[in-house]
Amino acid sequence: MILVQPLTTEAFAPFGQVFTAPHHPGRTGPLANLENSRLTAKGVLSMTCAEPATSPLSVTKLERHPYSSQAFIPLDLAGFLIVVAPKLDNGAPDLNGARAFRGTGEQGFNYEPDVWHSGFAVLERVGRYVVLIWRDGTSNDEVFADLDQPIRIAFR
Amino acid sequence: MILVQPLTTEAFAPFGQVFTAPHHPGRTGPLANLENSRLTAKGVLSMTCAEPATSPLSVTKLERHPYSSQAFIPLDLAGFLIVVAPKLDNGAPDLNGARAFRGTGEQGFNYEPDVWHSGFAVLERVGRYVVLIWRDGTSNDEVFADLDQPIRIAFR
Numbered sequence: 001m002i003l004v005q006p007l008t009t010e011a012f013a014p015f016g017q018v019f020t021a022p023h024h025p026g027r028t029g030p031l032a033n034l035e036n037s038r039l040t041a042k043g044v045l046s047m048t049c050a051e052p053a054t055s056p057l058s059v060t061k062l063e064r065h066p067y068s069s070q071a072f073i074p075l076d077l078a079g080f081l082i083v084v085a086p087k088l089d090n091g092a093p094d095l096n097g098a099r100a101f102r103g104t105g106e107q108g109f110n111y112e113p114d115v116w117h118s119g120f121a122v123l124e125r126v127g128r129y130v131v132l133i134w135r136d137g138t139s140n141d142e143v144f145a146d147l148d149q150p151i152r153i154a155f156r
Numbered sequence: 157m158i159l160v161q162p163l164t165t166e167a168f169a170p171f172g173q174v175f176t177a178p179h180h181p182g183r184t185g186p187l188a189n190l191e192n193s194r195l196t197a198k199g200v201l202s203m204t205c206a207e208p209a210t211s212p213l214s215v216t217k218l219e220r221h222p223y224s225s226q227a228f229i230p231l232d233l234a235g236f237l238i239v240v241a242p243k244l245d246n247g248a249p250d251l252n253g254a255r256a257f258r259g260t261g262e263q264g265f266n267y268e269p270d271v272w273h274s275g276f277a278v279l280e281r282v283g284r285y286v287v288l289i290w291r292d293g294t295s296n297d298e299v300f301a302d303l304d305q306p307i308r309i310a311f312r
Contacts, residue, residue, distance in 0.1 A: 021231050021284045022205040029202025029287075036199070043192070043199065045227060045266075045288070046185025049178040071201060073286060075177050075231065110201075128177045130229060131185075132201070132288065 001056075001152050004081065007103035015084045016069070016111045018103075032110035035069040036134035044135050047075065049128045053121040059083050059151040062093050062116045063142050068134035070111045072120055077105035077127035083118035083151055084111075093145050100153050116145065123155065157212075157308055160237065163259035171240045172225070172267045174259075188266035191225040192290035200291050203231065205284045209277040215239050215307040218249050218272045219298050224290035226267045228276055233261035233283035239274035239307055240267075249301050256309050272301065279311065 005011060009018045019031035036043070062085060074080070083100045085093035093116040103109065105127070111117055120129070135141045161167060165174045175187035192199070218241060230236070239256045241249035249272040259265065261283070267273055276285070291297045 019201075019203070021203045021286075023284075025205050025207050025282070027202050027204040030198075030200045031203060032201050034199035034201060042186075043190035043288075044186045045175075045188050045190060045229075046183050047175070047177045047187060048183040049181050051181050073201075073229070073231075075229075126181070128179075130177075130286070132199075 001154060002098055002100050004100040004102050004153060004155055007101040007107055007109065012101060012109060015115045016109060018107055018109045020106050031108065032071050033069060033112065034071065035113050037067045037113065038134065038136055041068060041134040041136040044133055046131050047128065048131065049126065050122040051126055052124055053081065055155045057081060057121055057153040057155065059118045060147055062118055062145045062147065064114050064116045065133060065142050066114050067140060069113055071108065071132040073108040073130040074105045075128040075130060077122060077129055078124035079104050080123055080127065081121040081153065081155060083153065085116040087114065087116060098151055102155065157310060158254055158256050160256040160258050160309060160311055163257040163263055163265065168257060168265060171271045172265060174263055174265045176262050187264065188227050189225060189268065190227065191269050193223045193269065194290065194292055197224060197290040197292040200289055202287050203284065204287065205282060206278045207282055208280050209237065211311045213237060213277055213309040213311065215274045216303055218274055218301045218303065220270050220272045221289060221298050222270050223296060225269055227264065227288040229264040229286040230261045231284040231286060233278060233285055234280035235260050236279055236283065237277040237309060237311060239309065241272040243270065243272060251303070254307060258311065
């Protein structure tokens with residue numbers, strides 16, 4: 001079990017950026033450090049509708065995108081859970097440094113390239129969100145790590 | 157005065173793509189033809205909160221982004237109005253071909269590079285939306301055309 005902490009700009013800084021929509025007239029941005037280091041890759045915008053996860057969440061694999069950032073923007077969402085982990089010198093996730101963050105339906109965020117992370121788990125009710133990533137359709141788009149022991153996260 | 161038509165995939169096809177979020181579990185995408193033809197430019201994600209426009213809307217200038225697509229994604233929005241125009245051989249907007257589209261708060265859309273368009277006018281109440289564009293901070297980011305006669309659009 002690892003503790004879940006609120007998603008904040010400061011706590012998430014080693015992994016990427018957190019942003020929220022303005023509530024007063026005006027524009028905020030650039031919100032995130034969008035990165036794509038492959039000329040062959042193209043920006044892909046998608047929308048997902050997902051059922052909520054049930055507690056405890058069991059994370060059995062992590063993924064990273066070596067050449068692309070990945071931004072998540074809630075459209076209609078009660079909240080979400082994500083797990084991130086630093087990268088060891090051998091490229092594997094450092095599970096001792098894994099952290100779980102809980103975000104609200106008002107919070108978007110962006111993973112820096114090559115950051116180990118779990119799938120995006122929607123909480124409480126069906127949720128909808130946008131994802132922005134760069135892909136070229138090859139196996140370089142993402143790298144997976146199967147975990148010997150699942151990371152289990154209790155929440156409510 | 158020009159007539160306002162509903163924003164549909166078919167009607168908007170000469171100018172870009174229209175997309176909506178899925179309402180059943182699953183993912184939709186790629187939603188849009190994201191384009192950036194400058195190595196010097198970087199993807200910029202921003203969020204805007206805007207007051208609603210009042211009728212009649214008076215469009216006094218148009219803009220185009222020669223090297224970048226531009227995507228708009230509603231976050232919390234009742235509806236919006238946009239004006240687009242084909243490009244004449246001399247680069248100016250063809251105002252005889254100008255069209256006005258009304259979109260709902262469920263519809264995102266993406267301008268192809270170099271499409272003449274108005275600012276994004278929020279309708280009915282304060283609205284919030286996301287914009288994705290590529291910029292390098294130079295005057296190549298956008299080109300403006302001041303209109304000799306404003307385009308006036310009545311709506312309710």
